[in-house]
Structure formats: structure tokens, C-alpha cells
Amino acid sequence: MPLQNISTNGPENSEKDLSPLDSKPATISEKPGLTRNILDKVGQGGTLAGNVAGTTFQTLANAVGSTGQIAGLVLAGKLHRGEVPNYELAELAGLFGSWLEKQKRGEVSTSSLTVEGLPVFQITLKESGFLGGTYLFIFAATNTPPLDAYARSQKTGAKDFSGIALVLQTWDARRFSLEKEWSYFVWCDSARLGKGGAAADYLSAWLVDLTGRQFEKRDLLEDEPRHRAPAHPDATFTGRGEILDVISRSLLSTDLAGQGLPWLFSLSSVGGAGKSYLLNLIRQTYAPRLLSVRLDHLDYGEANNDLLNLLGLVAARFRQAGCPTPGFDKLYRQLTQSADEAEKKRKKIDFARQVGQVVSGATARKIALQLSKTFNKFWFVKHVPGIIGVGASVIEIGLGLFGQLTQEQQAEIDTLLGSQPVQDLTHTLIKDVARFVNQQQEKYYLWRRPLLVFDTYEQAGPVIDQWLRTVLLASPAFRVLEPVVLVAGRFELLTYDSRWSEFQGSLRSFRLQPFNYNETAEYLYKLGITEPRRVANLYELTGGLPLFLHLAANLNSEATIIKVLAERLLEEVDPDWRAGFLEMAVPDGFNLETVRKYTNPKSQAEPFFDVLRAASFSEYRGGMWHFLGPVRQTFLRYREMKGHA
Known part of the structure; x- marks a missing residue:
């Protein structure tokens, strides 16, 4: 079916003829050359193409002095080094259309159009004879969902193509699937993907004439269920x-x-x-x-x-x-x-x-080196750090x-x-x-x-x-x-x-900074929270910290939010130190001397200070350690709720 987003170039929205280029690079052969043995076996309708493709192309690879794998790598290297011309999209399509006409396999028609604003060039081959097939070749910059939809509409429309092949300048690396019934040729990486068949054989034969190499046939990616992307990406992603x-x-x-x-x-x-x-x-x-x-x-x-x-x-x-x-x-x-x-x-x-x-x-270093020679290697690696007092802590x-x-x-x-x-x-x-x-x-x-x-x-x-x-x-x-x-x-x-x-x-x-107010509102909107007063209240309570927003979004009362946030923060603290953390929210910042004033017995001050500054919600600024602003306010209010003076 036709797509609303598909438009055509040229007057009155008609498809525009794509004329072969007048000038051709010197590397292009004017003769069928190495491809003739392929095309002879394709036959009318391409019925033999799928069966002979593997053996024929191996023979062809040997003829040009390279295996398929090495050929693909060589071509990719030549593209990067500029040894093979980096053709424009229209140029590639024109060269292929001209090549098809020289093969005299049937009627060749060319056209251009735009799909989602991007140029697409289309070539159709209708083979001669009663058993002749019809093949669609599409040249595009990359594989996009609208392009896939357009190609599917051609396949299911009035034209019943025997095969479809796409030539792409690049593959969209964010896409992890392809249409199983189509063939793909990725120019920049000299890769051939997807189904074989007559349409793929025509393109492969042309590429051999054009470059002296065949594109390397590879699977798209490892089809392992545990490595597949999630069906539904996180819709709440915000601000990063x-x-x-x-x-x-x-x-x-x-x-x-x-x-x-x-x-x-x-x-x-x-x-x-x-x-x-x-x-x-x-x-x-x-x-x-x-x-x-x-x-x-x-x-x-x-x-x-x-x-x-x-x-x-x-x-x-x-x-x-x-x-x-x-x-x-x-x-x-x-x-x-x-x-x-x-x-x-x-x-x-x-x-x-x-x-x-x-x-x-x-x-100590000399002793360590001597120990490494005296004891077995495993013992040395396992124990020397602890002996010298370095460790991995x-x-x-x-x-x-x-x-x-x-x-x-x-x-x-x-x-x-x-x-x-x-x-x-x-x-x-x-x-x-x-x-x-x-x-x-x-x-x-x-x-x-x-x-x-x-x-x-x-x-x-x-x-x-x-x-x-x-x-x-x-x-x-x-x-x-x-x-x-x-x-x-x-x-x-x-x-x-x-x-x-x-x-x-x-x-x-x-x-990574906490969300600003607009990012907070955007995140909460994705969760269905749109009431301005509640958005402002949640931003004030959480300081825009994504973790806090996630925990607080579905809680109704402010007291419940304070309790949940405080207890979640204290989960990363040893139970013996939790009461001390609440007390250290009282001063606006702390150092070792401050901690000694709040610690009994005093001998616990240094280990407590180490725990305080190691907490993920502590930061060093202005010569003192501080809890993050939202964290300090949460601790103070939770402390009041628990009845501390």
C-alpha cells in the first residue's frame, strides 16, 4: 500500500528517469568479463541462481585471485584508503542500470523518489521469456523503517517481484534485524547480508565487474536470545x-x-x-x-x-x-x-x-622480590600486597x-x-x-x-x-x-x-548532575504525574536526584516519602553507624574534629569519619565534608519524626 511519507521527484510527482552516467571510471570494464559464467547459469527466471550461487562465486573468487573473505577485507581497505572510488548513491545506481542494459537480459527501467526526505533510486529488471522473473533493486543511503515499509509495499502491491535486493551506502548499526526474504549489499563495508537468489547474483556479478572483488557474505549478528535487545526500551529515560x-x-x-x-x-x-x-x-x-x-x-x-x-x-x-x-x-x-x-x-x-x-x-621491596623467587608465584601474588601494607583496598x-x-x-x-x-x-x-x-x-x-x-x-x-x-x-x-x-x-x-x-x-x-526542574517535570510526566504543585513538591524533596524521584513518585504523603528516602539511604550504612549519620546531619558540614564532638567513645571518631566520607551521598567542598543538600534535609526531618531533640 502507498505510504503518506513517500514522495517522488520531478514534475507532477511522476517518477523520474535515471539516466546512465556519461562518464565512467577507468576501472569499469565495458565487457561482461568474469560475470558471464554466472549470468549464463542464472537462466530465465533465475531458477538456478540460488543453487549455483555458492559454487559459482567460489570459482569466480579463485579466478580473481582471492577468497571471498579476503576479497571483502581488501575492498573495505581500498575504500578507506581511497583506492576504490567512493561513489555517490546516484552514481552507483546509474552504473548498475547501465550494466544491466548491457547484459541484455530483459527490460530495465529506472526511477528516483524520496522516502522520508531521503533520495532513493530504484531499478527494475523484467527478464525476457515466459519464465522470466521481475526483480527490484533499491539504492539508498541506509536502512530506515520507512524504506523497509516502502519496499514491503512494492512486494505486496500490484508488482509481484521475484526478488528484492538493496544496495546501502551504510548500515544503520542501531538496527539488529533484516527482512529475511531480501538481499542486502553494504557498500562501505563490502558486506553482503540476507537471502541469496537471482537478485543477489545480478548485483554480485556487477560488483565483480566494477571492483574486481565480490562482497563477503556474512550473517547480520549472532542470534542468541539472551543477547537480544529488550522489546520495549525504558520510556522514562530523561536528561542524558x-x-x-x-x-x-x-x-x-x-x-x-x-x-x-x-x-x-x-x-x-x-x-x-x-x-x-x-x-x-x-x-x-x-x-x-x-x-x-x-x-x-x-x-x-x-x-x-x-x-x-x-x-x-x-x-x-x-x-x-x-x-x-x-x-x-x-x-x-x-x-x-x-x-x-x-x-x-x-x-x-x-x-x-x-x-x-x-x-x-x-x-621491603628487596624482601618482596626475594619472596617472589622463594615462594610459588600464586602465593606471592596473593599475599605480598597485604604483607607490605598496600592491599587493594x-x-x-x-x-x-x-x-x-x-x-x-x-x-x-x-x-x-x-x-x-x-x-x-x-x-x-x-x-x-x-x-x-x-x-x-x-x-x-x-x-x-x-x-x-x-x-x-x-x-x-x-x-x-x-x-x-x-x-x-x-x-x-x-x-x-x-x-x-x-x-x-x-x-x-x-x-x-x-x-x-x-x-x-x-x-x-x-x-551527571541532578535533574533540573524542567527535567524533573519531564520525568514525572512520563510517570503520569502532571499536577504542578505535586511536581514542585517532589522536586523540593528530592533535589532532582533521579533515584529519589523514582522512590518518591508513587508515594502520597510527605511523611512517607521522608521515611522511604531516609531508610533507603541508610541501607548502605552499617546498622551500628546509622544513628550517628542522623546526628551528623545537624551541623552544616563536618571534619574529624566535628565528628569527635558527636562521638562517644572518642576512640570511634576516626573509623566513623572514614565511614561518613565514604558514603555515596557525601561530598567534599569548602574544606569540609557535607551530605548532599536533599540528603541532609531528609535526615533532619526523619530525625524529627523519630523524636530526636
Whole structure:
């Protein structure tokens, strides 16, 4: 059926003839050349095309001196280097129409139109003879829903085409499906997708004459149900569109390095501003395209301050995502299987701890190196950080960041990261992932890109931070896989360690702010809340923090909202400290001296202060630590509700 959004060019809305180009590049052959053996076998109606396509094109590939796979890669490289002309859309359509007429297979008609304002060129071949078929060839910039609708209307209309093939300059990487009965040729990536048949054979034969190469046949993407995108995206998404667009372009690019797009992203905000929500939305929306690994504070805790354990968790996440890690698993078992040996070292561990208590600096480093030679590799990696007093826990210095290490502490981390087990395990894991990604790239046009997500990064610690920066992301073997890495936490990545500036050319940083009033109103409108007074009241109570808005939106009374918000905040606090948190809302800001005034016994002041400033809703400004404004007001009102003076 006709579409309202489809218009035609030319006078009186009639379809416009598309004349062949007068000038042709010198690379185009005027003779049928290598394609004749294909066209002879297609026959009238193309009934043999589907059967002979595979063997015929293999023969043809051998004739031009290349396999199909290598040919596709060569053509893609030539396109990027400008060795093959980057034809305009009208130029391509004109060349194909001219080529079809030279084959004398039947009647060829050409026309142009617009679909949703974009130019589309259409060529129809009606083969001669009683058994002759009719084929539709569509040339367009990319695959859009309106274009699909138009092509379907042609297929189901008065013209019963024997086959439909589309030539697209680019594929819309946000689309994870295609019409199973159509053939697709993606010019910029020299890829052939979808169904075979006579229509596809005609285009393939033309492309061989035009380029000397055939396009590589690949499946669109891995059809695995657990990796499919959700049927209904989150309709309440608000206020982060620019961030999502920038990250999406990198995730969906088929040439991340060639396009110079960023691949390392730092997302920072106070607690409750929506970092984790945004990370989950990205992973869910683009699930079919991603080999996704996510770690957060729970995983850092499970690793128990042990880099080797963390590597095991990373490998486990890759396996859960469908990527086997046989090489890593074998090496990891070799390093960790000997429980008896670990027990035999217990006394040596105790002795080493005593040594670590009385030495430091260069002496400690020498001892660590000697221990690495004396004990097995696994024991060294597992215990040396704790012996020297570095560990993988957060080292709170200054503003509570872990990039500011002493020279001695840095030396011990360098010893750990340079140890053979860490290097071997990391490189073996990269090899396993590379094997999976390479297989994906050979088989699928939309292959699954590695995505590493590190959430609540402020709790990762200096060892993990430096392993990520100096070992994993510094590896050329890992970088060639074109991964995307998202690091989310309370602080910008450069704040943890200024040496992240080494990645400045590939790094984009975003600071997520609470919603402003208009964004709050938009979000609540999507939830069905439109009454202006209630919108204003919810904005005042929540300060525009997305988490607070989500919790409060469906609650009716103000007292209930205060209770729910306060108890949700206190969930991340140990029960022994919760009453103290409510008391610390009374002063407008706090430091260690302030905490001592509110703490009994005084000996608990320092550990309590550490807990206060580690809370996700605390921030440092003006020389003091503060609860976020909405959090402080919530605590104060909840404190009053509980009857505190």
C-alpha cells in the first residue's frame, strides 16, 4: 500500500528517469568479463541462481585471485584508503542500470523518489521469456523503517517481484534485524547480508565487474536470545540523551579506530544521580552488539583485596557473556589448585608479615622480590600486597582518593603488577577474548564488541586502578579488539590518578548532575504525574536526584516519602553507624574534629569519619565534608519524626 511519507521527484510527482552516467571510471570494464559464467547459469527466471550461487562465486573468487573473505577485507581497505572510488548513491545506481542494459537480459527501467526526505533510486529488471522473473533493486543511503515499509509495499502491491535486493551506502548499526526474504549489499563495508537468489547474483556479478572483488557474505549478528535487545526500551529515560548518543556512536561503530572515536569513558556524579541506571540502560539497549563485562563494589569485595581473584571474576563474567576462556581457566587452575601447598606456607606467611612490620621502602621491596623467587608465584601474588601494607583496598588520602601513593607504596604495586602470574593471566585472558572476537568478525557483520564496565570505581582501589591502566588497557593486543570501557564513580577518572591523562586522546568525561526542574517535570510526566504543585513538591524533596524521584513518585504523603528516602539511604550504612549519620546531619558540614564532638567513645571518631566520607551521598567542598543538600534535609526531618531533640 502507498505510504503518506513517500514522495517522488520531478514534475507532477511522476517518477523520474535515471539516466546512465556519461562518464565512467577507468576501472569499469565495458565487457561482461568474469560475470558471464554466472549470468549464463542464472537462466530465465533465475531458477538456478540460488543453487549455483555458492559454487559459482567460489570459482569466480579463485579466478580473481582471492577468497571471498579476503576479497571483502581488501575492498573495505581500498575504500578507506581511497583506492576504490567512493561513489555517490546516484552514481552507483546509474552504473548498475547501465550494466544491466548491457547484459541484455530483459527490460530495465529506472526511477528516483524520496522516502522520508531521503533520495532513493530504484531499478527494475523484467527478464525476457515466459519464465522470466521481475526483480527490484533499491539504492539508498541506509536502512530506515520507512524504506523497509516502502519496499514491503512494492512486494505486496500490484508488482509481484521475484526478488528484492538493496544496495546501502551504510548500515544503520542501531538496527539488529533484516527482512529475511531480501538481499542486502553494504557498500562501505563490502558486506553482503540476507537471502541469496537471482537478485543477489545480478548485483554480485556487477560488483565483480566494477571492483574486481565480490562482497563477503556474512550473517547480520549472532542470534542468541539472551543477547537480544529488550522489546520495549525504558520510556522514562530523561536528561542524558547527549551522553547516551556519544557512547552509542563508539559502541556501534564498525571502525572505531579509523573514525577516531573515544573508547574510554568516565562517568562521575554524586550518589543517586543515575550512573548505574545509565550503565544498565546502555548494556540492555545494545545487548546484541556487546560482549559485556560489569564489575562493581560487590565484586571488588568478593575479590577480597586480591588481584588474582579479581582476574578470575573478570574471566567468569566473559564466560557468562558467552565467551569461552579455556587458556585462562587452565592457567588459573595451575596457579590456585594447590591448597596443601598454601597451608605449608602459612608459617612463612606469618614470618613475612612480621618482617613487613619492621621494614619499609627499598628494604621491603628487596624482601618482596626475594619472596617472589622463594615462594610459588600464586602465593606471592596473593599475599605480598597485604604483607607490605598496600592491599587493594581504598587508601584514603586527602579527599579520599587512591591515586596519591607514597613512593614505597607505588614500588610495591609496581612489583605486584610486574609479577609473572599477573602478566601471564592478563595476556592469556586477552588471547581468549581475541579468539572469540575474531570468530565473531569473520562470521557476523554486527560482531560483539568487548564492553568493560567498572561501577562504583571509588571502591576499586589502587591495585585494580593501576592494573587496568598499565596492564590491560596498555596492551596492544587488547586495544586492537576495539573495546569500549566505561568507568563510573563519584569522581572523574583523572582525579583518581593523573596518569590517566596518557589516554586523553581516547577519553571522554561526563559529570551527571541532578535533574533540573524542567527535567524533573519531564520525568514525572512520563510517570503520569502532571499536577504542578505535586511536581514542585517532589522536586523540593528530592533535589532532582533521579533515584529519589523514582522512590518518591508513587508515594502520597510527605511523611512517607521522608521515611522511604531516609531508610533507603541508610541501607548502605552499617546498622551500628546509622544513628550517628542522623546526628551528623545537624551541623552544616563536618571534619574529624566535628565528628569527635558527636562521638562517644572518642576512640570511634576516626573509623566513623572514614565511614561518613565514604558514603555515596557525601561530598567534599569548602574544606569540609557535607551530605548532599536533599540528603541532609531528609535526615533532619526523619530525625524529627523519630523524636530526636
